[in-house]
Amino acid sequence: MQCEPHQIDKHKKKMMAVQDSMDVLSGKWKISIISSICYYNKRRFSDILNDVDGISNRMLSKELKELEINQLVKRTVLDTHPVTVEYELTEHGLTLKTIINNLTDWGMEHRKKIIGV
Amino acid sequence: MQCEPHQIDKHKKKMMAVQDSMDVLSGKWKISIISSICYYNKRRFSDILNDVDGISNRMLSKELKELEINQLVKRTVLDTHPVTVEYELTEHGLTLKTIINNLTDWGMEHRKKIIGV
DNA sequence: CAGGATCCTATACGATACTG
DNA sequence: CAGTATCGTATAGGATCCTG
Numbered sequence: 001m002q003c004e005p006h007q008i009d010k011h012k013k014k015m016m017a018v019q020d021s022m023d024v025l026s027g028k029w030k031i032s033i034i035s036s037i038c039y040y041n042k043r044r045f046s047d048i049l050n051d052v053d054g055i056s057n058r059m060l061s062k063e064l065k066e067l068e069i070n071q072l073v074k075r076t077v078l079d080t081h082p083v084t085v086e087y088e089l090t091e092h093g094l095t096l097k098t099i100i101n102n103l104t105d106w107g108m109e110h111r112k113k114i115i116g117v
Numbered sequence: 118m119q120c121e122p123h124q125i126d127k128h129k130k131k132m133m134a135v136q137d138s139m140d141v142l143s144g145k146w147k148i149s150i151i152s153s154i155c156y157y158n159k160r161r162f163s164d165i166l167n168d169v170d171g172i173s174n175r176m177l178s179k180e181l182k183e184l185e186i187n188q189l190v191k192r193t194v195l196d197t198h199p200v201t202v203e204y205e206l207t208e209h210g211l212t213l214k215t216i217i218n219n220l221t222d223w224g225m226e227h228r229k230k231i232i233g234v
Numbered sequence: 235c236a237g238g239a240t241c242c243t244a245t246a247c248g249a250t251a252c253t254g
Numbered sequence: 255c256a257g258t259a260t261c262g263t264a265t266a267g268g269a270t271c272c273t274g
Contacts, residue, residue: 011156015168017224018152018217024227026145028247035135039128045256051132056248061257071231082255083254092230099223100135102216107134110141113209114188145266162236173268178237199235200274 024070025096029055029063034093035100037073042088072096141187142213146172146180151210152217154190159205189213 025031029052036051037043043051049060064087067073072093078084089096142148146169153168154160160168166177181204184190189210195201206213 011168014156014221015149015152015170017221017228018149019170019224020228021220021224022145022148026143026148028139028143031139031143032132032135035132039131049256051128053132053136054248057257058249058259059247062247077256080255083257085256092227095223095226099216099219102219103138104131104134106212106216107136107138109212110209111134111137166236174237175239175269176267179267194236197235202236 024072027063029059030067031100031103033060033063033067034072034089034096035104037087037089038094038097038100042086045085045087048087067093141189144180146176147184148217148220150177150180150184151189151206151213152221154204154206155211155214155217159203162202162204165204184210 025034032052032055033048036048040047040051045057045060045064048064049055049057052060055063064073064075068075071090074088074090074093076086076088078086142151149169149172150165153165157164157168162174162177162181165181166172166174169177181190181192185192188207191205191207191210193203193205195203
């Protein structure tokens with residue numbers, strides 16, 4: 001593919017941007033966790049544990065912490081007995097909604113196409 | 118969150134769909150590889166090796182094979198000396214374009230917001 | 235050039251048990 | 255309930271060398 005130099009730069013910039021996204025979102029669980037919180041608006045630890053098929057509490061705890069650090073998720077401790085913790089998306093986290101929806105749609109199509117046949 | 122039973126089922130279905138997508142796309146490299154091919158339309162092995170920052174030939178080879186199996190990528194051996202191999206997205210792979218674009222945009226925003234500040 | 239083979243390491247992840 | 259601690263395994267992944 002022949003490209004003008006500034007075209008090539010554009011491609012590189014875009015590749016970098018994708019990498020930046022993936023640095024935050026990649027891993028086996030992150031997207032699923034975000035989806036869970038996103039679809040239910042607010043979600044407790046044990047609920048997410050149930051939503052995300054196969055995840056262990058250790059992993060969930062670790063991943064949520066990372067998402068919090070990256071300011072995608074907000075953690076609220078409720079004053080109940082025993083303690084309850086609620087997770088919700090931050091405003092920045094909410095900007096992922098489009099991507100979640102796209103991945104949901106694509107997953108359904110993919111299942112039809114490849115798995116379902 | 119109180120939901121009607123059929124609402125809950127909807128959420129579960131969506132969660133499953135996201136999982137299906139991630140089964141194919143997750144991992145450190147897949148999305149970047151697809152982006153590279155997507156942005157350039159056709160791309161040779163060594164080009165992708167250059168586009169995707171930090172990937173080793175071993176990994177690239179492995180990931181491309183998986184993408185081929187999942188029918189996202191088409192591999193064409195060109196009759197040159199020495200051999201050249203071109204990769205392009207299949208029609209099914211092209212349906213990921215929206216997601217790639219969204220991830221690109223989101224990555225740029227995220228950089229501004231978190232990394233760049 | 236494209237990629238396979240080999241070897242090795244890091245870390246991602248799971249299972250289980252424990253605590254405020 | 256929402257985690258943390260500990261331990262063990264599996265896999266992801268890097269480096270290097272080799273070949274048609």
